[in-house]
Amino acid sequence: MKILRGAIIALMVLAIVGPLVWVAMNSVKTNTELFGSPWSPPKVLAWDNFSRGWNEIGARSFVNSLIATVATLVFLLPIGAMAAYIFAKFPFPGRGTVYALFLGGMMFPNFLVAIPLVLLYRDLGLLNTMHGLVLAYVAYSLSFTIFVLTGFFQAIPEELREAAEIDGGSPSRTFWTVMFPLVRPGLVVVGIFNAIGLWNEYPLAMVLLSGENSTLPLGIASMAMAQNYRADWTGLFAATLIAMVPVLIVYLKFREQLQEAMVAGAVKG
Amino acid sequence: MRRRTLPFILGFLAPAAMLYVGLVVWPLIQTFRLSLFTTSGLSTKVNYVGAKNFERLAADEAYRQTLSNGLWMLVVSGIFLIAGGVALAHLSVGNHRSARALRATILIPQVMSLVVVAILWMFLFNPSFGPVDAIVRLMRIEPPRSGWLGDPGTALPSVTAAFIWYALGFYALLFTAGLRQIPEEINEAAELDGARGWFRFRKITWPLLWSVKRIAVTYVVINVMNVFALVQIMTTGGPDRSSESLLTYLYEQGFRNSQFGYAATIAVANFMLAMILSLGVLFWFRRSPEVGRR
Numbered sequence: 001m002k003i004l005r006g007a008i009i010a011l012m013v014l015a016i017v018g019p020l021v022w023v024a025m026n027s028v029k030t031n032t033e034l035f036g037s038p039w040s041p042p043k044v045l046a047w048d049n050f051s052r053g054w055n056e057i058g059a060r061s062f063v064n065s066l067i068a069t070v071a072t073l074v075f076l077l078p079i080g081a082m083a084a085y086i087f088a089k090f091p092f093p094g095r096g097t098v099y100a101l102f103l104g105g106m107m108f109p110n111f112l113v114a115i116p117l118v119l120l121y122r123d124l125g126l127l128n129t130m131h132g133l134v135l136a137y138v139a140y141s142l143s144f145t146i147f148v149l150t151g152f153f154q155a156i157p158e159e160l161r162e163a164a165e166i167d168g169g170s171p172s173r174t175f176w177t178v179m180f181p182l183v184r185p186g187l188v189v190v191g192i193f194n195a196i197g198l199w200n201e202y203p204l205a206m207v208l209l210s211g212e213n214s215t216l217p218l219g220i221a222s223m224a225m226a227q228n229y230r231a232d233w234t235g236l237f238a239a240t241l242i243a244m245v246p247v248l249i250v251y252l253k254f255r256e257q258l259q260e261a262m263v264a265g266a267v268k269g
Numbered sequence: 270m271r272r273r274t275l276p277f278i279l280g281f282l283a284p285a286a287m288l289y290v291g292l293v294v295w296p297l298i299q300t301f302r303l304s305l306f307t308t309s310g311l312s313t314k315v316n317y318v319g320a321k322n323f324e325r326l327a328a329d330e331a332y333r334q335t336l337s338n339g340l341w342m343l344v345v346s347g348i349f350l351i352a353g354g355v356a357l358a359h360l361s362v363g364n365h366r367s368a369r370a371l372r373a374t375i376l377i378p379q380v381m382s383l384v385v386v387a388i389l390w391m392f393l394f395n396p397s398f399g400p401v402d403a404i405v406r407l408m409r410i411e412p413p414r415s416g417w418l419g420d421p422g423t424a425l426p427s428v429t430a431a432f433i434w435y436a437l438g439f440y441a442l443l444f445t446a447g448l449r450q451i452p453e454e455i456n457e458a459a460e461l462d463g464a465r466g467w468f469r470f471r472k473i474t475w476p477l478l479w480s481v482k483r484i485a486v487t488y489v490v491i492n493v494m495n496v497f498a499l500v501q502i503m504t505t506g507g508p509d510r511s512s513e514s515l516l517t518y519l520y521e522q523g524f525r526n527s528q529f530g531y532a533a534t535i536a537v538a539n540f541m542l543a544m545i546l547s548l549g550v551l552f553w554f555r556r557s558p559e560v561g562r563r
Contacts, residue, residue, distance in 0.1 A: 009360055009367045015376045016436070019389055026392075038398035083285035090278050102285070105293050107544060109495040111516050113538040115523050117292065118301030140290035142285055171277045200382030202498045203516075207524060214342070217384040221502055224388045233398075240388050244381060251380045258376065262439060263446045 020244070027053075027237040034234055052129075052232060053239030057219030065216040067130060068205075069198045072137040076194065077187055078180075079138065080145035081153075085175055088153030089161060099150075105143035114127065114207050121208060133215075134207050137198055145190045148264050152186030153179070192254045195260035196247055216243050300540075303533035315530065322534035332535065335513045339493060342429050342514075347489045349433045354440030355478070358448055375438040377411065383435065387502035388430035394418055418425065421511040424504050428512050431499055436492060440485055447481030448474070483554035489544045494539060515539050 026034055029042045054062075074180065086092075087099050102168055117136065118127065126132030156179065166172040202217040209218065222238050227236060306315040306321055326332055361371045378386060393399050394417040402412045413420035417427045449476065459473050497516040500506055506513035506521070519539070523532030 004489060006367050009371045010354075012357065012360075013370055013374050016377055019393060020377070023392065031348075034398055038400075039403075059382060079284045079288070082281040086278050086281045090274060092275075092278055094518075098282075101288060101294075105289065107491065107547070108297075108540060109491070109497075109516065111495075111497060111519065112540055113293065113296040113300055114519075115529050115532050115536065116303060118524075119299075119529065120292075120296060135288070136292055138524035139288040142289050142293075146285065171274060172281070175281070196380050200380075200381065200384070202384050207520075217382050217498075220388065221384045221498075224384075224391065224502055225505075227391075233392075233395075236388065237392070240385055240392075243385050247380045248377070251377060255373070255376070258380065259442060262376075262379070262442055 023237055023240055023244075026234060027241045029234055029237075031232070031234050032260055034237075046234065049234045049238035050242070052235040053223075053237075053242060056223050056232075056235060057216065057239050057242070058214070060212070061214045061216050061219035063242060064130060064213065065199055068137060068201075068215060069195055071130075071134045072141065072198050073191055073195060075134070076138045076141050076145055078205065080142055080190070081149050081180060081183060083142070083189065084146045084149035084177070085153050085179060087150045088156075089158075102146055103143055105140065106147065111203050112139050115205070118207050127208060128210050128213050130213060133205060136204055136208060137201070141194050141198070145194065148193075148261060149183065149186050150188045151264065152183050152189075156182055188254075189257045189261045189264070192250065194256050196250060196258070199247060299493055300533045300536050303530055304537045306530045306533075308527070308529040318530070322531050323538075325531065326534050326538055331510055331513070332518060332538075334510045335515050335518045338425055338511070338513055339417075339515055341425060342432070342496070343489065343493045345426075346429055346433050346436070346493060347486065350436055350480070351438045351485055352435075353437050354444045355475075357437070357441035358444035361445060362448065375441050377438070378435045379438045381435070383498035384502060386431060386435045387499050390427070390434070390499075391418070391503055394427055397438075415508075418504050419508060420509050424508060424512040428499055428503055431503065432493075432496060439488075443485055443488070444478065444481060447478045450481075451477050479554060483550060486550045486554070487547055490543065492549065494543050 025041055026038065028045045028047065029049075030044070030046045033044075033046075083102070087095065087102075109206055121127045121132055121136075124132075125134070160182070161174060161179065164178045165171065169177065179229060200217060201215070202221065205215045205218055206221075209215065214222075220236075220243050223236055227233065303315075305317060305319055307318050307322070317394050324351060348539045357371065357375060361368050361375065381389075382402070394401050396402055396412065396416045401417060405412050409562065413423050417423045456475070459469050494515055496514045500512055500517045501520070504512045506517045510518075515535075516539075519532050519535045522528050522535060
């Protein structure tokens with residue numbers, strides 16, 4: 001029984017880590033070596049795969065992805081926290097309905113609204129702009145962010161808020177000086193989770209951006225689809241690795257927070 | 270409510286509400302409106318056609334194909350994700366070295382972009398250097414001549430395999446949380462009564478996971494309806510629409526063919542379908558098995 005258990009686990013770990021190691025191995029092979037011996041470790045290290053892969057996806061799309069992710073978080077976290085604070089601490093008539101409306105966004109695929117969104121963006125001149133993309137990212141990340149942060153605000157004792165307000169703070173001063181810093185663990189949880197999702201985002205960027213403005217997923221996707229007529233497989237292996245490594249580092253560093261965000265979003269939802 | 274808090278409440282909700290209503294709720298309403306119109310190309314001219322788009326959809330062979338693909342994927346990946354998720358949740362509890370290794374790796378696919386997952390599986394299925402061909406040949410099976418992704422019989426199963434590889438960690442995590450919710454007394458009582466192994470799982474653990482099962486099934490429905498990047502990059506829905514998903518078809522009609530009205534109709538139909546399926550799931554798993562047990 002113990003042996004069986006160990007064997008299944010080993011097989012699972014191999015099924016996940018194996019392909020990644022294989023990608024890393026092939027990312028430093030020459031194209032001839034890849035086709036000749038796809039299994040053995042590389043004989044000579046062809047580092048120029050990385051410069052080709054990097055040029056193909058473009059430093060621009062890497063920077064764009066970074067901007068989109070960071071800028072979205074900068075707006076999303078305060079805006080989401082403000083709304084979550086109200087839902088957690090200030091009962092008002094119709095609160096349940098408004099809250100449910102906000103959470104509805106978690107349930108349906110964003111792509112269902114893509115067409116009117118593109119038409120709206122065309123009319124507003126936001127198509128193919130980074131600030132347009134960031135606005136959409138903030139809007140579509142709000143549901144999950146508000147949901148998780150509401151839970152974190154509810155966990156803060158009511159007396160703390162009352163004490164702060166008695167000390168002469170206005171409600172909004174109390175929020176920014178006391179509550180917002182207090183909810184930091186929650187901000188880290190949703191921040192990390194959203195950062196990964198935004199860094200990886202493909203469908204919205206695909207319909208809202210075009211041409212010279214692209215993000216990393218768009219860049220490697222178009223490189224992959226170009227393989228049919230212009231095969232540079234090892235360059236693509238290298239580009240894939242470039243896209244993979246940042247999230248893997250974040251994963252290894254923040255695994256606990258990520259799990260917390262995923263379980264919170266799933267089990268209570 | 271004190272009077273001075275009302276402006277505060279409104280002020281704090283306003284930024285989120287404006288963005289959410291403007292860019293999520295309003296476009297959603299527009300999708301419903303647009304489904305009653307036809308648009309011509311990139312021009313802004315629209316013609317009201319009533320339910321014509323829906324009649325066209327009802328007769329659309331290609332859409333029917335995407336529905337049956339979606340249903341296939343729902344059933345197959347649902348079985349694998351739920352059975353696999355429960356099994357992995359059992360394997361990943363405890364402080365043993367192997368359990369910790371499993372916990373550390375199982376969520377890796379979840380943090381990768383679906384674009385990267387798609388490319389990774391294109392590598393794995395590649396007929397010239399991919400390992401899938403090699404493994405299958407070891408089992409003395411001849412891989413499809415036009416490649417796994419190029420054969421109408423294997424394209425959808427191949428995409429589904431990539432989808433399962435990507436999603437499995439999430440379901441394992443879900444069921445791990447579910448196992449933790451089972452009260453310690455029940456496990457102790459089962460231990461005392463000598464209920465072990467498969468019997469204990471079937472009679473005690475599995476029924477007690479009912480609420481997690483409901484969440485898991487709901488998520489399978491949502492995730493399968495959401496499949497876009499995997500199909501778009503691995504097969505673009507081909508060959509002959511054999512792997513077309515609901516969203517790749519919507520994308521094709523809306524953005525490749527610029528038929529915004531018809532694409533909105535597809536979106537509305539998909540939305541309705543998602544609602545019906547979710548309600549069905551809620552109804553199917555509507556109550557705890559502990560209630561009303563003789």
